[in-house]
Amino acid sequence: MLNNFPLWPVQASTLAHRVDALYIFLLVIGGLMALLVCTLLIVFAARFRYRPGVRAEQIEGSTALEITWSVIPFVVFMAIFVWGSAVYFSERTPPADSTEVYVVAKQWMWKVEHAEGQREINELHVPVGRDVKLIMTSQDVIHSFYIPAFRIKQDVLPGRYTVEWFRATKPGVYHLFCAEYCGTQHSGMVGDIVVQDPAHYEAWINGSPSGPLSATGEKIFAELGCSTCHRSDAQGRGPDLQGVYGTPVQLEDGRIVTADENYVRECILDPGSKRVKGFAPIMPTFQGLVSEEQVNALVAYLKSISTSKPAEGARTSARTATPEAPGKAQPNGSQVQ
Ligand SMILES: [Cu+2]
Numbered sequence: 001m002l003n004n005f006p007l008w009p010v011q012a013s014t015l016a017h018r019v020d021a022l023y024i025f026l027l028v029i030g031g032l033m034a035l036l037v038c039t040l041l042i043v044f045a046a047r048f049r050y051r052p053g054v055r056a057e058q059i060e061g062s063t064a065l066e067i068t069w070s071v072i073p074f075v076v077f078m079a080i081f082v083w084g085s086a087v088y089f090s091e092r093t094p095p096a097d098s099t100e101v102y103v104v105a106k107q108w109m110w111k112v113e114h115a116e117g118q119r120e121i122n123e124l125h126v127p128v129g130r131d132v133k134l135i136m137t138s139q140d141v142i143h144s145f146y147i148p149a150f151r152i153k154q155d156v157l158p159g160r161y162t163v164e165w166f167r168a169t170k171p172g173v174y175h176l177f178c179a180e181y182c183g184t185q186h187s188g189m190v191g192d193i194v195v196q197d198p199a200h201y202e203a204w205i206n207g208s209p210s211g212p213l214s215a216t217g218e219k220i221f222a223e224l225g226c227s228t229c230h231r232s233d234a235q236g237r238g239p240d241l242q243g244v245y246g247t248p249v250q251l252e253d254g255r256i257v258t259a260d261e262n263y264v265r266e267c268i269l270d271p272g273s274k275r276v277k278g279f280a281p282i283m284p285t286f287q288g289l290v291s292e293e294q295v296n297a298l299v300a301y302l303k304s305i306s307t308s309k310p311a312e313g314a315r316t317s318a319r320t321a322t323p324e325a326p327g328k329a330q331p332n333g334s335q336v337q
Contacts, residue, residue, distance in 0.1 A: 012174055012195065013150035013166045018087050020151070025083070029076060091152065094165035098133035100303075101126075102213070102296040105136065105143040105156045107182060108189040113293060115300055117210045122191035124176065126168055127201035133165040135261055135299075139292050144180035147193055153179050161261045168195040217301025220294050224286065238283060239276055245306035250277045264299050 011017050048056075101124065104111040112120045126132045136145055138158040145164065146153040149172075154164035178189035196204065210216065221227055229238035244259050252275040257263055266273055268290065271283040290298070 009148040012170045012172065013168055015091055015166060016151045022083055022087055094133040094163060095131045098131040098165055100133050100135060103134050103136040103145060104139055104292045106139040107141065108185040110176065110191050113213055113296055114205060115213050116205045117212045118205055123194060124191065125194045125196060125201060125204050127198050128168050128171050128195050131165060131167045133163060135161050135163055137161050137292055141182050142180050143178045143182050143189065146177045146179035147174060149174040155180060161265060171195050171197050213297050213300040214304035217297035220297055221301055229283065239279060241302055241305065243306045245303045251275060252277050261299050264302055265295055268295055268298060
């Protein structure tokens with residue numbers, strides 16, 4: 001019967017029932033409180049109604065009552081808080097070995113690039129039962145990637161990456177909506193999430209004509225001249241990027257940051273904001289020279305040459321221990337290129 005009268009979108013991800021359970025709990029608590037208040041209102045109105053000759057008697061407070069109505073709500077609210085944070089943190093933390101998909105939003109469409117090289121528009125093919133991490137950015141205004149059946153929604157911002165993840169549990173086609181008003185055709189910024197069983201998905205994903213995204217990235221890396229400064233033989237003027245992704249990086253200003261997607265993105269588009277310690281600030285900005293898709297491909301490439309991390313600690317210490325190695329010293333960018 002509930003199938004003909006759906007109160008909820010289908011539950012098609014591992015997170016869906018957890019979000020629903022919390023929501024139902026909030027509804028029940030809220031409903032019970034409303035019921036309690038209304039009942040007491042009616043009961044008291046009847047019980048303490050005006051009767052000739054009867055005077056109200058002044059009550060001086062009740063410690064027992066006050067403790068009860070403080071402690072019970074406190075316990076309930078703490079339960080909601082702990083439960084809500086547990087759901088929130090699992091929704092916010094993509095599992096480490098997720099399949100990665102890059103999403104670029106623009107007025108008014110969703111462009112999707114799979115790490116394997118497949119591209120699609122307003123459609124996202126994913127396998128059932130596998131963790132999928134979406135690495136998203138926008139080419140223009142703020143959008144929001146919303147899949148009701150998965151109970152996930154995340155703003156997609158220009159100028160940086162935001163991330164969301166899911167594990168689909170049921171094959172099928174589900175709605176994708178933009179959930180942030182983004183201009184006149186915002187309501188048309190929709191798409192399909194196509195969840196396939198693994199065999200169909202493999203067939204689909206391997207039909208890619210362009211090769212993996214990381215290979216595209218490697219090509220761009222050479223074309224834009226990144227490879228002239230970033231060389232693997234340590235003779236370049238920039239740091240060797242092999243193994244950098246995912247490791248801590250010591251910056252010139254003393255900060256230590258993790259080389260994640262946003263770090264790499266910033267290095268390319270705004271290198272001045274985070275200079276690696278021990279190197280001359282000669283890296284030029286590529287703002288305006290690369291498209292969002294190219295940045296994504298570069299990120300995928302740098303990830304691909306870092307998957308087999310050798311010795312993380314060794315690498316960072318080696319880098320910070322040799323500031324301005326003789327071959328690399330540059331008088332502040334005077335001989336760029
Ligand atoms: Cu939008």
